[in-house]
Amino acid sequence: MNTFKVSHKIARNSHDASYSIHIDSQYPIEFVVVQSLVNVELMEIDSSIAILSLSSPDPDQKNGFAATYRFIDTNVLKFEIKLRTIEGQFGDLSCFVIPHANPKTSQAFNIPLKPLSLHERYLAVRVEGIY
Numbered sequence: 001m002n003t004f005k006v007s008h009k010i011a012r013n014s015h016d017a018s019y020s021i022h023i024d025s026q027y028p029i030e031f032v033v034v035q036s037l038v039n040v041e042l043m044e045i046d047s048s049i050a051i052l053s054l055s056s057p058d059p060d061q062k063n064g065f066a067a068t069y070r071f072i073d074t075n076v077l078k079f080e081i082k083l084r085t086i087e088g089q090f091g092d093l094s095c096f097v098i099p100h101a102n103p104k105t106s107q108a109f110n111i112p113l114k115p116l117s118l119h120e121r122y123l124a125v126r127v128e129g130i131y
Helices: none
Strands: 006-013 018-025 029-036 040-042 050-055 065-071 078-085 091-099 107-113
Touching: 006 107, 018 029, 018 091, 029 078, 065 078
Parallel strands: none
Antiparallel strands: 006 018, 018 078, 029 065, 029 091, 040 078, 050 065, 091 107
């Protein structure tokens, strides 16, 4: 197995100003590694399928955030990560998906983190004649 398919979808959650990253893999997932040069806040999700390991930020190594999810179950094809960005900071969030397969391989994708990522645009409608 040289390549495998991984798809991802990002959804913004307005009610708690967070983002959900949904990962779908062709093969069962063994690890998911998430890394960024800027700090992000992971949010709790009801999941008992993975063990989370967090690394401390290291500005000298230009590492603001790193997390590894190791999956307990060997049949996980879908996973969700929920996080909140820090307003004003920008960069990329790199995700690496490693399946249960030999030889070891991974698929990587980047998610851009924008400086005004928590802002929403509202359309104000002015209605005249209503009191």
